Amino acid sequence: SCVNLLKAQNYRRTISNAAFPLLEAEGTHNFCKLSRHFMVFRRDKFTTMSEVMEDKGDYELYSPNPEVRGMTTLDRAAFRKVISVPVLQVKKEKVNIGMFLKSLKHRLIKRPGLKRVLQDQSDEGSILVLLDPWQILSGNSFDESDRTVLKQFEVSPHVLQHDLELTYENYNTEEILSAVLPEGQAVTTAFSRVGHICHINLRDHQLPFKTLIGQVIIDKNRGITSVVNKINIIDSAYRNFQMEVLAGENNMVAKVKENNIRYEFDFSKVYWNSRLSTEHERIVGLLKPSDILFDVFAGVGPFAIPAAKKKCTVFANDLNPESYKWLLHNCKLNKVDKKIQIFNMDGREFLMGTVKEELTKHLAHSSNEEEKALHIVMNLPAMAVEFLDALKQLLTEAPGSSAILPTVHCYSFSKTDNPAADVRHRVEAVLGASLEGHCSVHWVRNVAPYKELMCLSFQVPANVLYRNYATSQEHSDEPLPKRPRTLEEFSAEKN
Numbered sequence: 001s002c003v004n005l006l007k008a009q010n011y012r013r014t015i016s017n018a019a020f021p022l023l024e025a026e027g028t029h030n031f032c033k034l035s036r037h038f039m040v041f042r043r044d045k046f047t048t049m050s051e052v053m054e055d056k057g058d059y060e061l062y063s064p065n066p067e068v069r070g071m072t073t074l075d076r077a078a079f080r081k082v083i084s085v086p087v088l089q090v091k092k093e094k095v096n097i098g099m100f101l102k103s104l105k106h107r108l109i110k111r112p113g114l115k116r117v118l119q120d121q122s123d124e125g126s127i128l129v130l131l132d133p134w135q136i137l138s139g140n141s142f143d144e145s146d147r148t149v150l151k152q153f154e155v156s157p158h159v160l161q162h163d164l165e166l167t168y169e170n171y172n173t174e175e176i177l178s179a180v181l182p183e184g185q186a187v188t189t190a191f192s193r194v195g196h197i198c199h200i201n202l203r204d205h206q207l208p209f210k211t212l213i214g215q216v217i218i219d220k221n222r223g224i225t226s227v228v229n230k231i232n233i234i235d236s237a238y239r240n241f242q243m244e245v246l247a248g249e250n251n252m253v254a255k256v257k258e259n260n261i262r263y264e265f266d267f268s269k270v271y272w273n274s275r276l277s278t279e280h281e282r283i284v285g286l287l288k289p290s291d292i293l294f295d296v297f298a299g300v301g302p303f304a305i306p307a308a309k310k311k312c313t314v315f316a317n318d319l320n321p322e323s324y325k326w327l328l329h330n331c332k333l334n335k336v337d338k339k340i341q342i343f344n345m346d347g348r349e350f351l352m353g354t355v356k357e358e359l360t361k362h363l364a365h366s367s368n369e370e371e372k373a374l375h376i377v378m379n380l381p382a383m384a385v386e387f388l389d390a391l392k393q394l395l396t397e398a399p400g401s402s403a404i405l406p407t408v409h410c411y412s413f414s415k416t417d418n419p420a421a422d423v424r425h426r427v428e429a430v431l432g433a434s435l436e437g438h439c440s441v442h443w444v445r446n447v448a449p450y451k452e453l454m455c456l457s458f459q460v461p462a463n464v465l466y467r468n469y470a471t472s473q474e475h476s477d478e479p480l481p482k483r484p485r486t487l488e489e490f491s492a493e494k495n
């Protein structure tokens with residue numbers, strides 16, 4: 001976005017906050033075209049970027065005191081500062097203040113935690129309406145429609161100046177941190193929230209300020225009572241982070257709601273990613289009540305529990321004993337413990353044990369009365385593809401006449417220019433079969449520069465899943481079982 005572009009170019013400190021909504025509104029394309037002759041609407045006129053940059057006093061209007069730079073222990077009182085702001089004097093008795101503020105709201109001061117109306121100390125019968133100093137310099141700053149409003153409410157357009165005390169409460173996180181951290185360096189990294197926990201990835205230059213950063217985030221974000229820094233990228237087998245509590249409580253048991261389902265878990269010991277909620281919803285949306293779901297890398301249950309809520313039969317597995325513990329907890333929490341069987345084993349063992357048994361049961365004896373689709377979800381993107389060989393020749397008994405072969409949803413990262421083709425080719429290489437025309441690839445999200453998370457969905461080909469499938473079809477004296485139906489055929493028949 002434009003804002004990131006500006007940050008990257010270190011312009012962040014030299015342009016006013018008022019400029020940012022405008023930048024965002026322009027869009028990247030226009031911004032690139034305009035960047036050299038960039039115009040900012042500020043203080044009742046359009047100015048060029050270079051003018052903004054020269055006018056130091058102006059952009060510092062809302063900057064905290066320079067003395068806070070380098071502070072490592074948060075001293076909230078050091079942010080007190082008095083600035084001069086434009087005000088209108090309004091007679092209390094004559095004017096419906098609520099209506100007046102509503103009509104002039106785009107001209108009013110905008111600061112976190114700041115009242116827009118103050119008692120006029122020099123006149124008991126009046127109040128002062130605080131105006132936006134970026135827009136209003138004098139009475140001449142009002143445009144036609146403002147003047148109509150002022151006239152309608154019989155308020156004089158005469159603009160007075162008022163000394164206003166700004167405190168720590170009136171700055172946002174970014175303003176505080178850019179005032180405190182070394183000049184010209186990145187201020188914050190994006191932070192994610194899991195229940196009451198905020199987790200961030202601090203860079204080296206931010207580490208001396210880590211406690212302060214944590215405290216500011218807690219102060220400025222209602223509901224966050226703990227801030228943790230990830231100290232490694234996810235590289236543990238269980239995909240959880242190592243983390244250090246920077247500020248707030250040590251309690252890492254998070255309570256979250258995703259797609260209307262409650263989950264509780266120890267965030268320091270299991271995997272959870274709030275950015276996957278749409279993907280969880282997408283997969284569960286593919287299931288019909290009475291379908292069977294095998295969740296090979298289930299975590300604390302974000303596929304398994306909503307699927308069980310949808311009345312699917314679910315077999316969910318995770319190798320991490322902590323995930324297993326919280327999965328069980330969440331099944332009870334959401335009252336689906338009767339619909340889910342949970343396992344704590346390696347994914348391969350799960351595929352070759354429980355999944356094999358259940359597939360044998362459902363595929364060999366399936367009849368038209370019990371048309372259940374079988375889905376296998378494998379969300380362990382760094383490694384799931386390598387587990388697929390467990391499906392090769394997994395079954396021996398030929399499929400029943402109306403059997404629908406299972407559909408696998410296998411997640412994988414890709415760092416190539418063509419992630420969809422890359423993932424498909426890698427899966428085909430492991431299966432030793434082409435999936436051309438029998439699979440779909442879904443782009444889930446970008447996880448890092450040039451690293452995409454993809455989901456390949458495919459129906460396991462019969463000659464992959466069954467031992468001697470082709471041979472048994474050729475040499476059997478028995479009448480040939482019908483070719484197992486594809487999911488598309490199955491859905492078409494049902495409709």
Ligand SMILES: C[S@@+](CC[C@H](N)C(=O)[O-])C[C@H]1O[C@@H](n2cnc3c(N)ncnc32)[C@H](O)[C@@H]1O
Nearest residue numbers: 237238271297298299318319320346347379380
């Ligand atoms: C990326 S997480 C996905 C969790 C959950 N399905 C979700 O969407 O949030 C992968 C999960 O696989 C588990 N895991 C890692 N290696 C495993 C293995 N060999 N067998 C089974 N589970 C494994 C981890 O503990 C983790 O919970």
